[in-house]
Amino acid sequence: MKASRRRLLLGSLAAAALPLPALRSAHAASFPERPITFICPWPAGGTADQSMRALCQVASTVLGQAIAVENRVGASGMIGAKVLASARPDGYTIGQIPISVTRFSQLGMLQADPRKDYSYIARSSGQTFGIAVPSNSPYKTLAGFVAYAKANPGKLTYAHAGIGGATHVGMEEFASVAGVQFNHVPFKGGAEALQGVLGGHVDALADSSSWAPHVESGKLRLLATWGEQRTPRFKDTPTLRELGYNVVVDAPNGIGAPKGLDPAIAAKLRDAFRQAVASPEFKAVAERIDAPILYLDGPDYEKYVHQVYARETVLIDKLKLREMMR
Incomplete structure (x- = not known):
């Protein structure tokens, strides 16, 4: 026990004698020593x-x-x-x-x-963000969606995952570039926003790929994605930039x-x-x-x-x- 304590004390004294840069260097050399x-x-x-x-x-x-x-x-x-x-x-x-x-x-x-x-x-x-509408929606393309919004300012509603988040800000940036006004409906998260659209309470969904399985099953229609390039799984869906709106959100x-x-x-x-x-x-x-x-x-x-x-x-x-x- 005494020998162990002596070694610990000597080790501590030796460490104390080292300049700070040397201590840091030793710590970095042995990193990581624990989870x-x-x-x-x-x-x-x-x-x-x-x-x-x-x-x-x-x-x-x-x-x-x-x-x-x-x-x-x-x-x-x-x-x-x-x-x-x-x-x-x-x-x-x-x-x-x-x-x-x-x-x-x-x-x-x-x-x-x-x-x-x-x-x-x-x-x-x-992340892959996009605008999706129910399959029975009258909006077959983003052009039709924007045309209605221009003719009816503030009437089109969209669900998003919370004020100030990427889906809300991205959609408002798109609206600004497109020269339209939407009525945003905030939810507590993407899952609730998705249910709001699937339940027919909101016209469109602005979200990351929570919509993906529902687009593949035919419950939702994807109008546009927001990335630099088309997403491989939905290669037939254009990006906002392709459609003439210089907005990229990833x-x-x-x-x-x-x-x-x-x-x-x-x-x-x-x-x-x-x-x-x-x-x-x-x-x-x-x-x-x-x-x-x-x-x-x-x-x-x-x-x-x-x-x-x-x-x-x-x-x-x-x-x-x-x-x-x-």
């Missing part, structure tokens, strides 16, 4: 959760340590985003950063600044850590998630949930976040989102 916690700000089983778990499984193999996914949900993903920003920057707490942090931080829903409160590891994949998922992460640890995490995004396992999950792969390495991902933040500043004022949030 890593991954904060997912969305419910278990959802598309974002599925993609993050697939990435973590591959990255854990690369790193040689388990990565435990912890779902911290609520406030449109901002509860998990705040937990991540507030964690110790030691590499043992990482997580998904929704790109909506650039909007909600400016709207007061996130007490963190995405330009300075995170270390960015990788951008991974986006809400990329990203992976980050609290600000102040040791660069050497960040490099290890970046390499692990680079390999994870490129893996067949992740690509299979991404294809199944219609998630386009949009990889960016950490530094480029950080630049992208700054660019989106600036765009959101303009969009918030243009769409009067602050007034809508009151």
Whole structure:
């Protein structure tokens, strides 16, 4: 017992004698020495959760340590985003950063600044958003949908997953570009919004691919998707941009850590998630949930976040989102 205590004391004294950079270097060289916690700000089983778990499984193999996914949900993903920003920057707490942090931080829903409160590891994949209507709807094409909206301002209703979210803002941006006015109907989430349309209570659905199985079964008709390119599973459906509306919404998922992460640890995490995004396992999950792969390495991902933040500043004022949030 005494010998053990002596060794512990000598080890502590030796560590104390090392300069701080040397301590950090030693810590980074041995990282990771224990399991890593991954904060997912969305419910278990959802598309974002599925993609993050697939990435973590591959990255854990690369790193040689388990990565435990912890779902911290609520406030449109901002509860998990705040937990991540507030964690110790030691590499043992990482997580998904929704790109909506650039909007909600400016709207007061996130007490963190995405330009300075995170270390960015990788951008991974986006989502496939679209506008869908019931199969018995009179609107066979987006052109017919827009024509009716122009002739009847504010009469067409659409369901979305919450004020200020990607589906609401994307649809309002489209309406602005198209020169029309819709009547938006917020729901507590995409699942409820989908039921509102399937039940005939709302004219159209603006959502990520919750509509996909219902389009395939013939219950819904997909008028347009919102990505840079057509989604492979629905290759006959045009994008908004193809139809003449310069609107692209793909809400990329990203992976980050609290600000102040040791660069050497960040490099290890970046390499692990680079390999994870490129893996067949992740690509299979991404294809199944219609998630386009949009990889960016950490530094480029950080630049992208700054660019989106600036765009959101303009969009918030243009769409009067602050007034809508009151």
